[in-house]
Amino acid sequence: MTALFKDVLRHPSGRIGLTLLIVFLLAGFLGKAGITPYDPLMQDRIARLQGPSSAHWFGTDLFGRDVLSRLMVGIGQSFVISFFSVGIASLLGSVLGLTAAWFSGLWDGAVMRFMDVLLAFPAILLALLIITIFGPGTWTSVLAIAIVYTPIFTRVTRGPALSLRRRDFVDAARTFGTSRSYIMTRHLALNLVAPLTVQITLALAWALVTEAGLSFLGLGTQPPNASLGLMLSDARNLMELAPWLLWVPAIALMLAVLSFNLLGDALRDILDPKTRRRLA
Amino acid sequence: MSLLSVRDLKVGFGPRPCENEVVHGVSFDLAAGETLAMVGETGSGKSVTSMAVNRLVDFGGGKITSGSVNYTRADGSSVDLAAAAESELEQIRGREIGMIFQEPMTSLNPVMTVGAQIEEIFRIQQGMSKSEAREAAREALDRVRIPDAARRLGYAPHQLSGGMLQRVMIAIALASNPRLLIADEPTTALDVTIQAQIMGLLSEMKRETGTGMIFITHDIGLVAGFADRVMVMQNGKVVEQGALDVVLDNPQHAYTKHLLSAVPHFSDGKSVRDDKASAHPALKVENLTVRFPVRSGLFRKHTGNIHAVEGVSFELKAGETLGIVGESGSGKSTTARAILDLVTPAGGTIKADQTQVGGTDKPVQMVFQNPNASLNPRLTVHSILAEPLTAVGRRIDADAVARMEMLLSRVGLPADSLARYPHEFSGGQRQRICIARALMLNPSVLVLDEAVSALDVSVQAKVLDLLIDLQQEFGLAYLFVTHDMAVVERIAHRIAVVYAGRIVEIGNARDLLANPRHKYTRQLIEAVPSLERRRTDYSIDTRAIPSLVRPIGFVPELEPWLGAGEDHFYRQEG
Numbered sequence: 081m082t083a084l085f086k087d088v089l090r091h092p093s094g095r096i097g098l099t100l101l102i103v104f105l106l107a108g109f110l111g112k113a114g115i116t117p118y119d120p121l122m123q124d125r126i127a128r129l130q131g132p133s134s135a136h137w138f139g140t141d142l143f144g145r146d147v148l149s150r151l152m153v154g155i156g157q158s159f160v161i162s163f164f165s166v167g168i169a170s171l172l173g174s175v176l177g178l179t180a181a182w183f184s185g186l187w188d189g190a191v192m193r194f195m196d197v198l199l200a201f202p203a204i205l206l207a208l209l210i211i212t213i214f215g216p217g218t219w220t221s222v223l224a225i226a227i228v229y230t231p232i233f234t235r236v237t238r239g240p241a242l243s244l245r246r247r248d249f250v251d252a253a254r255t256f257g258t259s260r261s262y263i264m265t266r267h268l269a270l271n272l273v274a275p276l277t278v279q280i281t282l283a284l285a286w287a288l289v290t291e292a293g294l295s296f297l298g299l300g301t302q303p304p305n306a307s308l309g310l311m312l313s314d315a316r317n318l319m320e321l322a323p324w325l326l327w328v329p330a331i332a333l334m335l336a337v338l339s340f341n342l343l344g345d346a347l348r349d350i351l352d353p354k355t356r357r358r359l360a
Numbered sequence: 361m362s363l364l365s366v367r368d369l370k371v372g373f374g375p376r377p378c379e380n381e382v383v384h385g386v387s388f389d390l391a392a393g394e395t396l397a398m399v400g401e402t403g404s405g406k407s408v409t410s411m412a413v414n415r416l417v418d419f420g421g422g423k424i425t426s427g428s429v430n431y432t433r434a435d436g437s438s439v440d441l442a443a444a445a446e447s448e449l450e451q452i453r454g455r456e457i458g459m460i461f462q463e464p465m466t467s468l469n470p471v472m473t474v475g476a477q478i479e480e481i482f483r484i485q486q487g488m489s490k491s492e493a494r495e496a497a498r499e500a501l502d503r504v505r506i507p508d509a510a511r512r513l514g515y516a517p518h519q520l521s522g523g524m525l526q527r528v529m530i531a532i533a534l535a536s537n538p539r540l541l542i543a544d545e546p547t548t549a550l551d552v553t554i555q556a557q558i559m560g561l562l563s564e565m566k567r568e569t570g571t572g573m574i575f576i577t578h579d580i581g582l583v584a585g586f587a588d589r590v591m592v593m594q595n596g597k598v599v600e601q602g603a604l605d606v607v608l609d610n611p612q613h614a615y616t617k618h619l620l621s622a623v624p625h626f627s628d629g630k631s632v633r634d635d636k637a638s639a640h641p642a643l644k645v646e647n648l649t650v651r652f653p654v655r656s657g658l659f660r661k662h663t664g665n666i667h668a669v670e671g672v673s674f675e676l677k678a679g680e681t682l683g684i685v686g687e688s689g690s691g692k693s694t695t696a697r698a699i700l701d702l703v704t705p706a707g708g709t710i711k712a713d714q715t716q717v718g719g720t721d722k723p724v725q726m727v728f729q730n731p732n733a734s735l736n737p738r739l740t741v742h743s744i745l746a747e748p749l750t751a752v753g754r755r756i757d758a759d760a761v762a763r764m765e766m767l768l769s770r771v772g773l774p775a776d777s778l779a780r781y782p783h784e785f786s787g788g789q790r791q792r793i794c795i796a797r798a799l800m801l802n803p804s805v806l807v808l809d810e811a812v813s814a815l816d817v818s819v820q821a822k823v824l825d826l827l828i829d830l831q832q833e834f835g836l837a838y839l840f841v842t843h844d845m846a847v848v849e850r851i852a853h854r855i856a857v858v859y860a861g862r863i864v865e866i867g868n869a870r871d872l873l874a875n876p877r878h879k880y881t882r883q884l885i886e887a888v889p890s891l892e893r894r895r896t897d898y899s900i901d902t903r904a905i906p907s908l909v910r911p912i913g914f915v916p917e918l919e920p921w922l923g924a925g926e927d928h929f930y931r932q933e934g
Contacts, residue, residue, distance in 0.1 A: 248734035256748035270738045
């Protein structure tokens, strides 16, 4: 694990991505733990719509709430939803994809057609549908985003697993009488770690954007709690009066997505034994 | 005036091509109508050199760093292709310089019919109308001896066999009567009998059209009867070049001599092994039959069976090698896979000897053709060798590691190999890992499915030697599946010839190769290219292998066996 960490730091885009991500994780953690410069919910009528200053680094909003504090809470909220939903989606999706590829036939058909149905809906629309059924809230958002991204993981796993299954080393394993679970974990899953890792980092970025989208539409995090999408939504009407209200969450979202993408690139290079030596 | 004159050509790859040079100063001349054979092993730079001639190397990330490639165009003007602009090259490529690649399956667009792809060439290059192009395409297919050309125009690539596809590629390359044809290992992916047909076709084309040709191959025996001049390459340098007879009869450079000696010579059974196998039976296969269902229609109804293997019987003794020869689709690999239970046989019995010292209930192990594909790239050699032991429920203790180390050193790999990954080894070394892995469980029978076919000739020779040593040391029985007659002559005690799913001739190697009785065996042996033969008269036979698809319930009739001597039998031909 420490070796992987060192490899990421040695990789040029990995270094930038990881640094950004650590900043975000720290900010999000502090936000979630309640260690913020101000109370993110405390209103201050006198200090309304102030621009960035030494007292309020990122200014204040319409109710005089500190934008930095709200940003930290929002980042924490967005990351929690993103991590949980992608965690569920990748686990569920890869297990479904792997078993679909291995058992093929009826199970494969059933799983993949169901995934096709899910994929047929635009991501946001499907998430909206799920939230309409279960009502808005943090865990509904997690569930909705997880369901939206499961089909992608199923496909990303099933395709390579199908081709790996026909590779000679799987046949070779069968000639020794290797058990099915060993083949699935060592020969299939191990070769899927790289594409899945890259997919996970990408999905984390998409999940952030989807979560922001849901909150923006008022279906994710509910006010007065803070989230990136909600901050964007609130800032929309004050765009000309207080542009920092829009800039701050927008840039934060962009950098967060960028950090995942850079990290994904680095991991793809590092996890492939063919390119690893070259980097070292 | 030569057609092509290459001087001091250097080619590099990557962002700094000068530092990463692959071809170091190659010079040669090619006269119009002449054939130059470029011979060398993988990585010798022969393909890169030829791709530099038509500058296709640019698209593969390469760059010509110095030197000139002077080509005389049809109108008599001379052009330096190394410095020519891409727009000028587009005029020359295809029109004046044609190219045939190794893999016909991947060189054609799978979703377009063969006819459309040939017509495209005529329409683009010669500005023909749709109907003119169609007629020209039919003539082009006729010219490469494709039977029933008019109908084949409407076929998609997957409906044609490898040999037919390579003929289509040749038809495309010759469509605009190029003055220079570059053929990059055009027969490597094909069966030996098909290879002979393609070689025959190319030499006829050469005579008919007077095209100059650069023929790239790793098999020096193949060009013996074909080329006018030979150029031997090693590590991006030309080590020797000259007229064919001079180079073959009187090689000067040590590497040429080495290549010539490494070529598995086929000598009609004169050089078979003469060590004796024991009388202890290791494997007995009786009436092995494998069928694959054919499904068709909307509901994938079971409409027939492919009779892939039909009534195959043979016996194998400890310390003995049975060579199974035949072309692709003949059922030889399916036989091997059925013995290992990788495909389920429809009938027959397989009995393997389980009394080998330290053996397990897996007495038959297998080595696959492609060592790159048969090793999991993400496991270390340690994990790879541990897998068979784990599979039979043994612990990876000090004894197991000691056995791994013993086998690794026995197959000629360094002691520090255990911690390394497959991609850190060369192709030959990887095949050695596969052999070590197959020996981990102390098998009594080793099935080698084209185990040396993917290797360079000199590596091939070493791996064959290793296999013979291991056989004698461990008393192993080998079932050696191959399409290469020279290889089988070198390693087999007995040979079974498989054609259309059945054994048509079986017997001891010397008799069978010296005195083949079945028509198909004779055809196989005649098709072998060799240095001794220097043949130019490859005959062209366009017969297709009979279809093996039969209706449900079809009971095949097996022709009776005829004897041709002690331990030599063949099937009556009906």
